[in-house]
Amino acid sequence: MTEAAELPASDSRPLVSLRAISKNFGAVSALTEVDFDIFAGEIVALVGDNGAGKSTLIKTLAGVLQPTSGSIAFDGVPVTLPNPSAALRLGIATVFQDLALCENLDVVANIFLGRELNPLQLDEVTMEVRAWTLLGELSARIPSLREPVASLSGGQRQTVAIARSLLMNPRVILLDEPTAALGVEQTAEVLNLIERIRGRGLGVVIISHNMDVVRAVADRVAVLRLGRNNGVFPRDASNHALVSAITGAEDNAVSRRASGGSRPSSPNRGSH
Amino acid sequence: MSSDSGRHAQSSTLLDRGDERLKDRSGISGALKAFADGVQSGDLGSLPVVIGLAIIWTVFQTLNPVFLSPRNLVNLLFDCSTVGIISLGIVCVLMVGEIDLSVGSVSGLSSAILGVLWVRCDWPPALAFLAAVAAGCLIGWMYAQVYSRLGMPSFVATLAGLLGFLGLQLYILGPKGSINLPYDSALVQFGELLVMSPPVAYVLAAVPGALTLASRLRTAKRRKAAGLSARSLGGMALEAGLITVALEAGAYYLNFARGVPWMFALFVALVMAMNYALRSTKWGRSMFAVGGNLEAARRAGIDVQLIYTSAFALCSTLAACGGLLAAARLASANLQAGTVDVNLNAIAAAVIGGTSMFGGRGSAYSALLGIIVIQSIASGLTLLDLSSSLRYMITGAVLAIAVIVDSLARRSRVSHGRA
Numbered sequence: 142m143t144e145a146a147e148l149p150a151s152d153s154r155p156l157v158s159l160r161a162i163s164k165n166f167g168a169v170s171a172l173t174e175v176d177f178d179i180f181a182g183e184i185v186a187l188v189g190d191n192g193a194g195k196s197t198l199i200k201t202l203a204g205v206l207q208p209t210s211g212s213i214a215f216d217g218v219p220v221t222l223p224n225p226s227a228a229l230r231l232g233i234a235t236v237f238q239d240l241a242l243c244e245n246l247d248v249v250a251n252i253f254l255g256r257e258l259n260p261l262q263l264d265e266v267t268m269e270v271r272a273w274t275l276l277g278e279l280s281a282r283i284p285s286l287r288e289p290v291a292s293l294s295g296g297q298r299q300t301v302a303i304a305r306s307l308l309m310n311p312r313v314i315l316l317d318e319p320t321a322a323l324g325v326e327q328t329a330e331v332l333n334l335i336e337r338i339r340g341r342g343l344g345v346v347i348i349s350h351n352m353d354v355v356r357a358v359a360d361r362v363a364v365l366r367l368g369r370n371n372g373v374f375p376r377d378a379s380n381h382a383l384v385s386a387i388t389g390a391e392d393n394a395v396s397r398r399a400s401g402g403s404r405p406s407s408p409n410r411g412s413h
Numbered sequence: 414m415s416s417d418s419g420r421h422a423q424s425s426t427l428l429d430r431g432d433e434r435l436k437d438r439s440g441i442s443g444a445l446k447a448f449a450d451g452v453q454s455g456d457l458g459s460l461p462v463v464i465g466l467a468i469i470w471t472v473f474q475t476l477n478p479v480f481l482s483p484r485n486l487v488n489l490l491f492d493c494s495t496v497g498i499i500s501l502g503i504v505c506v507l508m509v510g511e512i513d514l515s516v517g518s519v520s521g522l523s524s525a526i527l528g529v530l531w532v533r534c535d536w537p538p539a540l541a542f543l544a545a546v547a548a549g550c551l552i553g554w555m556y557a558q559v560y561s562r563l564g565m566p567s568f569v570a571t572l573a574g575l576l577g578f579l580g581l582q583l584y585i586l587g588p589k590g591s592i593n594l595p596y597d598s599a600l601v602q603f604g605e606l607l608v609m610s611p612p613v614a615y616v617l618a619a620v621p622g623a624l625t626l627a628s629r630l631r632t633a634k635r636r637k638a639a640g641l642s643a644r645s646l647g648g649m650a651l652e653a654g655l656i657t658v659a660l661e662a663g664a665y666y667l668n669f670a671r672g673v674p675w676m677f678a679l680f681v682a683l684v685m686a687m688n689y690a691l692r693s694t695k696w697g698r699s700m701f702a703v704g705g706n707l708e709a710a711r712r713a714g715i716d717v718q719l720i721y722t723s724a725f726a727l728c729s730t731l732a733a734c735g736g737l738l739a740a741a742r743l744a745s746a747n748l749q750a751g752t753v754d755v756n757l758n759a760i761a762a763a764v765i766g767g768t769s770m771f772g773g774r775g776s777a778y779s780a781l782l783g784i785i786v787i788q789s790i791a792s793g794l795t796l797l798d799l800s801s802s803l804r805y806m807i808t809g810a811v812l813a814i815a816v817i818v819d820s821l822a823r824r825s826r827v828s829h830g831r832a
Contacts, residue, residue, distance in 0.1 A: 226714065241712050245705035245773040246698075254702055255713030260695035266635045273428045284432040291827070 154217060156181045156344045157202070157233070157313055162211035164197055171197040172208070172368045179313055179344040184335060186359035187348050190387055193365040195348050199315050202346070203235040204228035234311035238318045240302040244291040248272065248283060251290055252305045275304050278341075279334055296327030300334060313344040320354050332358050352380055427642045441648045454829030459767050461818050462782045465811075469786065473793035480793055483670035487608070489785075489792050490673070494680040495604075495739040496755060497784035500762040501680075501687055502731030504780050505724045507763055508691070510704045510772025511567040513556070513728045515574035516759050520736025521751025522582040523549050527737055528592035528746025529585050538598060542737060549733025552578065553726035560725070561718045567725070575756070583748060591747035594740060604741025608672035614664040617678060621685065622657030626650070676738060680781070683731075687777035700724065704772030735759075754805075761808065762787050765815040771823065786811070 155178035164172040172194045179185060187195050200206040202213075204222035213220055215231050222228045228235070242251050249265070249272045258264040272286050281300045283293065290298060299319055306314055319335065320328040335358055339345050349355050355362055362374040364386040372386045384395045452460060473480040499516050506513045523545040530541035556574065559565045586592065594601050609617065626649060633643035667673050691697035702710040703720045711717050739755070740746045764770060765786050766779025790811060794804045 225712075237712075239708075241706065241709035243702045243705040243709050243773070246701060250698060250701075251709075254698070254709070255715050257695045257698055263693050263695065263698065266632070266639050266641065269641060270428065270639045282432065284434045286429060292829075 155179060155214075156216060158214045158217075159198075159202070160212050160214070162198070162201060162208045162213070164194075164201065164206060165209045170368055172201075174211070175365065175368070175370055177363060177370075179346055181312065181344050182339055182342045183360045184339050184345040184347060184358050185361045185363060186355040187346055187363050187365065188350070188352075188355055188383065188387060189365035189371075192367070193387075194368040195365055196317070197368075198365065199235070199317055199346070199348060202228065202233060202313075202315055204233075229309060229311075232310070232312035233315065234306035234309060234313070235315040236299075236302050236306050236317065236319065238321060240298055242290045242298060242301060242305075245289060247289055248286040248293070248301055251301055252308060254305070256308065271308075272304070275307060276300070279304060279307075279337055281334065282330075294327065295323050296330050299323065299327075299331050303331075303334060303338070307338070311343065313346070314338060316345065316347045318348055318350070320349065320351065328354065352383060355383075356380070428640045430642050441645065441651060444644070444648050454825060459776075459778065459782055461815070461822075462766055462779075462786060465765075465815075466782070466786055466789065469789050469793070473789070473796070477793070477796045480796055483667055485792065485796070487667055487670045487672070487674065489788050490667075490677040491605075491742065492792070493784045493788045494674065494676040495735050495742055496758050496762065496788070497680050497735075497780055498683060498738065499732045499735035499755065499759040500766075500780040500784050501683060501777060502728035502735075503759050503763040504687070504766075504768050504775055504777055505700070505731075506567070506728045507768045507770060508700045508704050508772065508775050509721060509724045510707075511560070511721070511724065512571065512760070512770075513553075513567065513574075513725065513732075514571040514756065514760075515552075515578055516728065516732035516735075517751040517754075517756030518575050518578035518582065519549055519552055519729050519732040519751070520739060520755060522552075522578045522585075523733035523736040524740035524746040524750045525582045525586050525592075527740055528594065532592045532594065532746075538600060542600070545737055546730060546733050549736075550726050550730045552733075553729030554722060556729070557718070557722035557725040561721050579752075582751070586746070586748060591745050593745045596744055600737075600741045601744045603676060604738055605744065607675040609675060609678070611664075611668045611672065614668060614673045615661060617673075618660035618664040619657055621660060621681075622653045624685075625656055626653035629653070676742075684777045684781045687780075691777055696720075696723065701773055704774075706773075732759075757812075758784070758787050758791075758808075761812040761815070764819065765812065767819075769819055769823065770816065 157179040159175065159177040162172055162175045162177070163170060175194070175198060177187075177198060187198065189195050197206060201208050202222070204225040204227050207221075207223065213222060215233075220231060222231070222233075225235075243254065246254070249269050252272050252275070253268050258268055269286060276283060276286075279300065281297075281304065283297050283300065290301060293301065303314070303316070303319070316335065320331055323331060332354065335345060335347065347355070347359065356376060359376050362376065362378065362383060364371040364374065364383065366387065366389050371389065374383060374386070381396060381399075384393065385391055388395065470481060479485055499520055503513060503516060526545040526548055527541050530536040530544055531538050534541075536544075552574065556567060556570050559570045560567050629644065629649040629652070633646075633649065636643040664673055691700060699710065699715045699720050700723075702713065702715060703717055707717065710720075736751055739750060743750070762783030763775070763780055764783065766776075766781070766783030768775030768779040787808065790808055791804060794807065
């Protein structure tokens with residue numbers, strides 16, 4: 142499909158580049174010859190229907206799954222990602238959909254969990270200052286870092302999870318459905334946060350089923366369908382084009398609903 | 414973005430007090446208000462146990478004036494120390510959301526090992542002591558392996574251990590049964606008689622308050638230097654002062670009788686060390702994380718298996734130590750050591766003291782407070798000459814109340830977002 146929007150102006154070399162990635166689970170091939178690029182300072186959305194292979198691709202990048210075939214290059218150098226810590230060491234951080242925060246610990250403890258400063262006599266003061274600085278840079282508004290995470294809203298938890306992943310100064314951050322469980326206001330806050338992360342020069346991959354979210358922040362939209370590439374679109378691509386690529390049909394339930402229903406003589410009708 | 418953080422640092426508002434939604438909680442009145450807020454939302458801490466203790470002491474004192482006599486309290490502290498040390502280990506396993514039902518048997522087994530090696534095999538006492546402690550450590554390590562490699566629930570594994578190690582204790586003691594430990598040995602002297610001379614007691618009673626004040630002052634200084642809010646000097650001095658006054662008064666009162674037992678001092682020192690380890694080290698933070706959300710802990714790169722191993726091993730090791738001190742207290746290693754009520758008292762003490770059965774919440778001090786409650790009940794009922802049947806029922810009722818309070822407080826915490 143459209144290959145025109147492939148490269149952003151700033152940097153022509155991708156930070157992470159996946160080539161011909163295939164992943165088989167027994168007889169089922171979840172990914173077939175998928176190509177995927179991530180550029181620094183760019184938000185790329187990964188969209189597709191259920192079972193399109195988005196999560197498999199993200200898990201491959203996070204080092205959770207190993208591809209059956211294909212190659213991964215980081216900064217132009219071929220790499221393998223045998224486990225999650227290898228991905229973290231390279232600078233690929235992942236925020237999974239279930240945020241996995243410890244509700245009984247406070248925000249500072251959660252951000253630094255497993256990476257505490259000064260293990261034999263925890264340096265709470267430095268950790269708290271660094272947490273405030275990090276959240277300040279993200280313009281995140283969390284009233285107190287010494288309250289248990291249980292008292293935070295969904296958006297604030299998402300913020301904590303993202304701040305946590307930024308602690309290691311990653312170069313790429315993968316966000317799986319960052320706005321799935323959030324309200325309107327909180328979604329906007331998290332989207333602002335994602336744009337600020339891009340502003341720091343990181344490559345951002347965001348998985349979402351919500352086309353409004355995708356079109357609001359993504360610089361590029363990569364579509365997967367049934368485990369294969371199904372086109373890369375610019376952010377101003379029409380909703381119709383995206384939905385067609387996702388469902389694989391010009392005539393699908395989404396566009397029928399959009400054109401049918403309350404306005405029988407809609408101008409959209411027949412525009413494909 | 415960077416200008417934003419710069420503004421934080423330069424402006425007079427503190428880094429962590431910038432949000433207008435935050436209520437001011439500085440100074441003594443603020444601290445009291447924060448405490449009241451916490452209690453209202455179910456963050457009870459050790460409040461229920463302190464109230465419970467006040468009630469129990471009042472009731473027993475009115476029923477029998479001997480109860481709060483210095484002499485009885487000294488005996489109470491001797492008795493607290495042995496089971497209290499076992500209970501300290503229980504706090505560790507409860508913290509990671511597991512349980513060890515075999516601490517009583519392990520304590521009995523360790524006393525049997527000590528007796529057999531020391532008296533029957535003529536080992537040097539120190540070596541026999543170390544062998545018994547090592548056996549405890551090994552048992553805990555085994556539980557952790559069975560739990561994390563075979564997936565056997567700790568409830569079942571330690572229930573098997575409860576029976577198995579009781580059997581082993583009876584087996585190694587053999588048909589001759591109890592072994593009397595040499596009465597003039599250092600260990601038995603420590604367990605039965607050794608108390609502080611009054612000046613030493615007064616000096617040591619000042620230590621916890623002084624340590625508290627020193628660490629609070631250091632934290633406050635560093636927080637101020639980093640631009641964070643710090644506790645007021647008055648509040649810190651008040652806290653340290655209250656601790657010191659309470660302990661000095663206790664020491665003064667106990668000095669009317671034999672004095673403060675060294676064994677109790679050992680117990681308190683272990684509690685303070687455990688509190689430091691849980692609150693201020695990476696290991697302790699990992700314990701809380703594993704008990705709070707196992708998956709989050711694993712993804713954070715915490716070696717979950719190592720944490721479980723340390724919790725179980727520490728629990729059994731402390732159980733063995735408690736058993737050895739109990740043997741010293743009785744001057745014998747016998748067949749009855751570590752039977753049912755040691756087990757339940759140790760677990761009940763940790764829970765009554767405020768360590769949650771659900772994992773991820775608790776404190777080392779719960780072992781100290783809880784065991785004082787349990788032993789007060791036991792001692793009071795003994796003074797009233799009540800039968801052990803009533804003693805079991807009353808202790809059971811107190812445990813039930815403590816768990817109910819824990820469950821209700823937990824529900825309230827969840828609804829107030831402080832789980």
